[in-house]
Amino acid sequence: MKLADISLNDKYVQSSGRIFLTGTQALLRLALDQKRRDEVAGLNTAGYISGYRGSPMHVLDMQYWRVQGVMLDHNIKFTPAINEDLAATQISGSQQAGLYGDAEVDGVFSFWYGKGPGLDRSIDAMRHGALRGAAPKGGVLALTGDDHGQRSTTSTAHCEVLYEDLMMPVLYPANVQEVLDLGLHGIALSRFSGLWVGFKMVFETIDNSVTIKVGDDRAVPVIPNYDFGENTPEIRDGKGELWMAAEARTRRIRLPAAIAYARANRLNYCSHGSDEPRFGIVSAGKAWTDILQALHDLGIDEQRAAELGIVVYKVGMIYPHDLEGYRDFCNGLDEVLVVEEKRQQMEGAVKDACYGLPEEDRPNVVGRYDERGDILVDELGEMTPEKAAAVIAQRIAYFYKESSVHARLQNVTDSAEKMQAIPALPINRMPYFCSGCPHNLSTKTPDGSRAQGGVGCHGMALYMERGVVNWTQMGGEGANWIGESQFVKEGHIFQIMGDGTYYHSGSLAIRAAVASETAITFKILFNDAVAMTGGQPVDGPLSVPMVARQVYEEGVRRITVLSDEPEKFTKDSNFPSIVTVDHRRELDRIQKELREYKGVSVLIYDQTCAAEKRRRRKKGLMVDPGKRIFINDRVCEGCGDCSEQSNCLSVIPKKTQFGTKREIEQSSCNKDFSCVEGFCPSFVSVVGGKVRKGLGTESGNQGMQAELPEPALAMIAHESTYNIMIAGVGGTGVVTVGALISMAAHLEGKTASVVDQLGMAQKGGAVISHLRIANRAHDIRAARVNQCSADLLLGCDSLVASTAEPLASVKKGYTYALINSNEAITGDFARNSDLQFPAEIIEQRITSIAGADKTDIIDATKLAKKLLGDAIGSNLFLVGYAFQKGLLPVSKTALMRAIELNGVQIDWNKQAFELGRYAVFDMGAVEALLPAADDAEEDKSLDEMIAGFEKELIAYQNQSYALRYRAMVNKTRAAEQGVDEHSVALTTAVIRYGYKLMAYKDEYEIARLYTDKAFKQKLEENFEGDYHLRFHLAPPLLSRRDKHTGLLKKITFGPWMMKAFSLLARFKGLRGTALDIFGITQERKQERALITDYEDWIERMTRELTSGNLNTAVEISSLPEMIRGYGHVKQKNMVEVKAHKEALMKLWEGDGITAVNIIEPSG
Secondary structure, eight states: OOOOOOOTTHHHHOOSEEEEEEHHHHHHHHHHHHHHHHHHTTOOEEEEEEEOOBTTBOSHHHHHHHTHHHHHHTTEEEOOOSSHHHHHHHHHHHHTTTTTSOOSSSEEEEEEEEEHHHHHHTHHHHHHHHHHOOOTTSOEEEEEEOBTTOSSSSSOBOOHHHHHHTTOOEEOOSSHHHHHHHHHHHHHHHHHHOOEEEEEEOHHHHSEEEEEEEOTTSSOOOOOOOOOTTOOOSOOOTTTOOGGGHHHHIIIIIHHHHHHHHHHTTSEEEEEOOSSOOEEEEEEHHHHHHHHHHHHHTTOOHHHHHHHTEEEEEESEEESOOHHHHHHHHTTOSEEEEEOSSSOHHHHHHHHHHHTSOGGGOOEEESSBOTTSOBSSOOSSOOOHHHHHHHHHHHTTTTOOOHHHHHHHHHHHHHHHHHHHSOOOSOOOOOOOOTTOTHHHHTOOOTTOOEEOOSSGGGGGGGTTSSEEEOOSTTOTTHHHHHHGGGSSOOOEEEEEEHHHIIIIIHHHHHHHHHTTOOEEEEEEEOSSBGGGTOBOOSSOOOHHHHHHHHHHTTOOOEEEEESOGGGOOGGGOOOTTOEEEEGGGHHHHHHHHTTOSSEEEEEEEOOOHHHHHHHHHTTSSOOOSEEEEEOTTTOOOOOHHHHHHOOTTEEEEEETTEEEEEEOTTTOOOOOGGGGSSOTTEEEEEEEEEOOOOOTTSSOGGGGSOOOOOOOOOOOTTSOEEEEEEEETTTTHHHHHHHHHHHHHHTTOEEEEEEOOGGGGTTSEEEEEEEEESSGGGOOSSSOOTTOOSEEEESSHHHHTSHHHHHTOOTTTOEEEEEOOOOOOTHHHHOTTOOOOHHHHHHHHHHHHOGGGEEEEOHHHHHHHHHSSGGGHHHHHHHHHHHTTOOSSOHHHHHHHHHHHTSSHHHHHHHHHHHHHHHHOHHHHHHTSOOOOOOGGGSOHHHHHHHHHHHHHHHTOHHHHHHHHHHHHHHHHHHHHHOTTOOHHHHHHHHHHHHHHTOOOHHHHHHHHHSHHHHHHHHHHEEEEEEEEEEEOOTTTOOBOTTTOOBOOEEEOTTHHHHHHHHHTTGGGTTSTTOSSTTSHHHHHHHHHHHHHHHHHHHHHHHOOSSSHHHHHHHHTGGGGOOSSHHHHHHHHHHHHHHHHHHHHHHHHTTOOOOOOSOOOO
């Protein structure tokens, strides 16, 4: 198949034909098309865009900057606003450009943009601008991102009611094609009527990438023959019209003119007609596409609908209401169903329109409620094709009861029942701070205090159990405390505020707190980017010294700065004299001091956004430290203190035969290095060198270079779509999967549509992409893949793939599920070191819904990391696997071209794709390329486990020490077999935890584990080049204690430490003797006492063991699992174990056994 000759710039420069773009890009294309049309008409116009980003209107500014040259060539300017209401005022100013005779252009067409809450705060500015009006050769579109399902906003957002109150027409595009077409009409409507025009957008029209058509013959405005008389509608200044007259002109002149324009251009029209209509449906925008999908799912195509008398009225302009149009449509119908997502605007208008019809022609009108007053079209949540189908089926049942309708509804019902029957997930993939995010530390609250969150990434701290308990709207942060504080006992709180919010409007709240003399500490998180919406810069000049000076001038008299680089602030930083500067590790101490201050204090936490650091380093705009952190898993105790200190998702679990340890996920690590603060000697800095590249497909199997046979492509059903659900984790490249497949389809002349859920999901949360591919554009109805209709579930993350939304799309026996089994941790793991990834439950959920015969589960991440050098390669591996299985309806040629057009690591991504293909052909050959892995403990027999740990103890101390261990194990094994010959749980516990206690990690053992050749081998597997090591240790005999916390402080040692380790390891024979200089510490004495106590427990337990107390014996014998860590971390765990032990011993005594002193630290 010959591919279309396409470039990524086509979306902006191609004059006609098919282009592929997102809804956001369509808005920029709209501005360019308007400028080009004005030029053809002989007009010298300009374009102006201003607003404030926020999901779903989150990347319009970034898309503009990427093509800024093209935009400026067409005199389309973008000025970011510091908040939404000032943006609206700027837009109003753009319409005034011709009022005073000094205009350089004939007019300015302008776009305001913001999400729902941004409109909420801008009502006054909008009202003033809208009443004043639009210029006759300018025009205003207010682009508003609504969030019906509250996916990315703290409240549901739907703009129609607000715009009606503002007397602004509301256009609601149903898809990206209409974003362009209705947008052109919107500008023409604004110019004709003098009105500002609201433009309602949702995720399906913003975050949707789709094939559309462009050309000068599309959306050509028809200017109606409308008599304005002498009261023309255009904008006027205060001389031309006093404000008192603006309402009358808007209601009597402008709004009727808008209706006239809508009629002349058929913005509202009958999309599905019939010669004998009987049942009508009225809907608009995205809900209209849901209606079309619902009818399709019910087996009612356009022809069948006409035969049945089902007609559909598509509303493009929700307000002002064209009652005449509604009346013409409804006249003579039996019933009209009005389907709208939130408020009953259209329903009320339809009822008004029908009121004057003769009784015999007046239909029954239902919408939100039916005739009995029961909810029919539920306004809660989002509209879906399933909701629409159920309502339509119910209302047409009086004349249409085909079995196919019942079968479709039954499929959905059965699917829901199956979902209820499968095991629940114990964890969720919630959005989380990025690896190395400053907020991992900055949002911590000292014990005994509470804090409030706000709008921004830091708001995620609300569910991270760190004392953040409340939030406000953007800019109100802290002002609620002014009211609350006067009526409660609490005397102080911390208020978190991002630097973007501070610049947007948050500084006013600080001013208000000063004015009211309220005791509060504002923690201003200066991360040098508006991180949540994509990493845009703050909209204006801002620096840490500037913030300090500003709040000082506002009256704040206690200001401190914390930074990961405090040394960069010098006497030339121009801070007010009262400002103190400290390292970020002093956060807890500083906060405890600030909460005692009686008044307003400000803590400025300075650290660049981790994601922004990563971007800048790739572009060479920021120094990339030549250092990586590596964990010696043999030294690691799995205590989780590194996660406690860093809250970092790049510190991940590593299963070994010695238990679950920790490792650094190098591909996601952003080099924050705060994990090193964990009190543990296992952390090593690898200075110089690089992360080792993957082995590649050339390493050891020449057969993998052979050309594989191309499979038959998946078929697209007639008049339907091929549907793919893609489930993954934000920030791991999962969105690219949908982008590549959809571009491949576009290259082949097919129509593709992919909707990505972004916003907060980018931050390590669940990302679900809905991909539809069709042979014809009109075969794609709703943008999202609906229930029981997916052809392929591509699970780039198994946890997300097993959640309700992806599984609801699966139809057993029809949908193929291809799942990456990698156990990617969630943010919960950072707070719970014992959290287990629910792999078995996930597999059970997926196979129960899809069927085992239709499910492939592969550890794509392991293969990608080892063979390609980066876990992100797992995504293209899965694409290649799916292609070779015949699960994609696009060719390899098109996919390769899409990878080339993407322009990122082209050869590497192609290699990942081919690796996935070959895995289908010969998975064994692919797995054979992997280096040999350590045997997992669960794969070994008891004798193998005993022999292995015995060998370790010989290396740890000597043969005699190992025999002491074997004697303890043998005694336990004999006793257990005596009470239950089939049980091995007790013996297994003693094998594991007897070894754990006896192989306590003192200085000699740590030295031995670092000099073991296995450590060097692991380093070489992970790094290459010229590097050296630095060690982060806290030897009790050398380290000093922190004067505030009393804890030992870690010291960094250079490469010479390896020689010291080598020497120290030879003195292990001194362990526990009078010559053991390390053995005199309290910690070492406790460790030796624990071994003796455990042996005493085994001796007594084996004498008294019965089948009745076997389970209790297992629990007590497993208590050492909880004794992990070093120093104060280990001490804390020992105290907790003691309390747990006491409860178990009461149970043991209840079984008639004498209590013993087990797992109790002495002293």
